[in-house]
Amino acid sequence: MVQERNAESTRQRLLNTAFDEIYQHGYHGLRIDAIVAKTQVAKGALYHHFPNKLALGYAIVEEVIMQHVLTHWAQPLAVSADAICSLQQLLRAYARGLEGDGIFQGCPLNNLAQEMSAIDEGFQTRLRKVMDVWIGSFAAAFTRAQQQGLLRADVEPQLTAIYVMSSLQGSVCTAKCMQSTAMLSQLVEMLCAYLDGLRA
Numbered sequence: 001m002v003q004e005r006n007a008e009s010t011r012q013r014l015l016n017t018a019f020d021e022i023y024q025h026g027y028h029g030l031r032i033d034a035i036v037a038k039t040q041v042a043k044g045a046l047y048h049h050f051p052n053k054l055a056l057g058y059a060i061v062e063e064v065i066m067q068h069v070l071t072h073w074a075q076p077l078a079v080s081a082d083a084i085c086s087l088q089q090l091l092r093a094y095a096r097g098l099e100g101d102g103i104f105q106g107c108p109l110n111n112l113a114q115e116m117s118a119i120d121e122g123f124q125t126r127l128r129k130v131m132d133v134w135i136g137s138f139a140a141a142f143t144r145a146q147q148q149g150l151l152r153a154d155v156e157p158q159l160t161a162i163y164v165m166s167s168l169q170g171s172v173c174t175a176k177c178m179q180s181t182a183m184l185s186q187l188v189e190m191l192c193a194y195l196d197g198l199r200a
Contacts (some may be wrong), residue, residue, distance in 0.1 A: 004016075007057075010041055010049070014039055017035050019065075019108070020068055022112070061123065062126055066133065074134070074137035076136070077140070077141040083126060091192060095188045096182070103174070106175075107172045107173075113127045139161035151199065155198050163181065167191050171188060172184060
């Protein structure tokens with residue numbers, strides 16, 4: 001039992017370190033030797049958990065990025081009393097959370113989607129699944145807000161969810177290009193104002 005826990009702990013440490021490496025350098029910049037050096041895990045142990053770099057990349061999308069979306073977006077929205085207010089709070093918190101150490105890295109999902117979706121079907125399929133969950137959490141929140149009488153009846157939840165996600169990701173991408181977290185905050189406030197306009 002202890003050995004199983006240690007193995008799972010090692011696997012998680014490898015995943016988290018690999019995620020950080022991909023976030024900083026992209027998938028193509030990911031180096032197995034860097035992960036081994038930072039985790040002090042033998043290369044053979046890494047390959048025991050992940051047979052190759054591609055399997056490691058897929059696991060990062062399926063487990064690390066998906067879990068982030070579930071924990072920080074889907075679950076809070078699912079239990080919110082006022083979906084619009086909660087979404088605005090989450091958007092602002094997301095913008096604050098992307099403020100790094102002087103270098104604005106952008107959205108991990110967006111970064112990988114731009115780098116890998118057009119060249120690897122496995123990445124594209126997994127990234128789309130995460131995006132579907134993220135958008136789905138918005139759409140479900142909008143549907144519930146409509147049922148509660150908080151959202152205008154003419155708002156189409158799924159299409160609006162896609163629009164909000166597109167606006168958010170476009171804002172993050174623009175701010176990353178400009179290396180301006182201040183711009184991201186301004187754009188998020190505009191998106192929050194748009195959400196206010198959807199209220200019944």
